[in-house]
Amino acid sequence: GQQVMQIPQYQHVQEGEDFTTYCNSSTTLSNIQWYKQRPGGHPVFLIQLVKSGEVKKQKRLTFQFGEAKKNSSLHITATQTTDVGTYFCAGHSGTSYGKLTFGQGTILTVHP
């Protein structure tokens, strides 16, 4: 079945440093979504990418979808302590109607 791998599993940064997490799928995706989960909280939708090569920005966050629609990345510029949490990618494939496959998540810690 479809697998979505996410790296790194953990990332510790100093406040102000950049952060990137990468997501790779074993199959071509119809779209990919990114979620953020604060400690003790629930996943919250950040963004969805649909088109091959698509790049979207939300303030300090930049999301990319690969040309082959099998990989994606999330980059945070100049991290802040409010960025702490786990970032998940999740992919829909064309054959997984109604189902979403999540990566294992990257746990981001930001030291002030």
Next chain:
Amino acid sequence: NAGVTQTPKFQVLKTGQSMTLQCAQDMNHEYMSWYRQDPGMGLRLIHYSVGAGITDQGEVPNGYNVSRSTTEDFPLRLLSAAPSQTSVYFCATEQGSGNTIYFGEGSWLTVV
């Protein structure tokens, strides 16, 4: 996240007991899903439903039953609880495939 309501928030069960996790949504979304979240494993799909009267298995369905008699409700039943079912359970809704997923606040279940 008033749109998706999960109950109970916390539950301790003894091995062999049965229980039902409730999920209700007021957004009239077609799709509803149950995920479990375990450390280092991301979110794994248990069961999902694409509409009232229709359910299907996800990645880890064993030991769980679901039904979808109404659009609003999607209960998850644990038939005979096992320690391996200790986890955080999230209910989620989605208007249609490929759209934003909204998560409930989670149910923390411990089986002793």
